[in-house]
Amino acid sequence: MRIMEKLPAKTGWFWIKEGIRLFRKQPAEMSTLFLGYMLLILTLGMIPVIGQLLPLLLVPVFAMSFMQACRYIEEDKRVYPNLLLMGFRSPALRTLLVLGVLYLLAAFGAVRLSALVDGGAFWNAMTGASPAPRRSGFDDSSLAIVAAAVIYTPAAMAFWFAAPLIAWNGMSLGKSLFYSFFAVLRAGKAFVVYAVAWLAIGILLPAMISVIIASLINSTTAVFFMLLPLSILSTIVIYCSFYSTYTTVFGKPQRDEVL
Secondary structure, three states: OOOOOOOOOOHHHHHHHHHHHHHHHOHHHHHHHHHHHHHHHHHHOOOOOHHHOHHHHOHHHHHHHHHHHHHHHHOOOOOOHHHHHHHHHOOOHHHHHHHHHHHHHHHHHHHHHOHHHHOOHHHHHHHOOOOOOOOOOOOHHHHHHHHHHHHHHHHHHHHHOHHHHHHHHOOOHHHHHHHHHHHHHHOHHHHHHHHHHHHHHHHHHHHHHHHHHHHHHOOHHHHHHHHHHHHHHHHHHHHHHHHHHHHHHHOOOOOOOOO
16 A cells, blocks of 8 residues: 655646546446435435434445445446445444544534634534525525635545555544545645536536536526436446545555455
8 A cells, every 4th residue: 555645736627637537437326326326315415403414424335335246347247226335344443433423523514614704604504404595606504605615624634545555555534534644745745736627526526517507408407407417427437536536545455455
C-alpha cells in the first residue's frame, strides 16, 4: 500500500476520466447497482423516525459496495446487484457503522453551526422545523449553506478514504481517519481540480442542458425526463471516480485484503 503520495493538480482530472473509463466497461451493471441503491434508500426513508437518518448512517457501508464494484470491473469480473449488500457481510461492518455515526454527527454539527450565520433558518429547514423561505439572490440562508460546507470540509477530508482503509486495509477507525485526512491534505491541488470537474460534470452540465432543452421545447415535464437520465449517469461516473482517488493514493487493494 502506498501511503499519502503527493500528486500534481492534473491528477484530479485523471480521476474523472478513470471514472468514465470504469463506467464504460460495465454501464448497464453499474446503472442497475445505482438504481438498486436509490430504491433501497427510498425504502429506508419510509421507516418512521430513524428512516430519515439511516441513509446517512449507512453511507460507508454502501460506499464500499460501489468501491468493490469498481474493483471487480478492474479485475474483469461481472458486477451483480447483490453486490449492493456486500458491505453488510464485511468483517469490518461494525466499524463502518460507527463511521456512519460520525458522518451523521459531523453533518448535523456543520448545519447546526451554520445557525451563527442565518439565525438557524437553514437548520430549521433541514430538520423540518420550518419550511425554507423562498427568496431570491444570495441571502443569509445561502451564506449558511456555504458556511456549513466550509465547516464540514475537514470532516469530509477525514471521511474520504476512511471506509476503504477500514474494509480493505484493516485499519482502526482512528487510524483510517488520520490517514485519510492527511492524504487528502497532501493531494490538495488534485482534489481542488477534482471538485471543480465534479461540479462541472455533475451539476453545471446537466443544468446547462436543461436550460437549452427548456428554451427549445418549452416543456418542464420533458426537461425533467430528459435531464433525469443525464443526472443519474453523471452521478454514477462520480461514484466510479471515488475508486480511482483511492487507488492513486494508496494503491490497488490486494487480493488478500477482503471486504
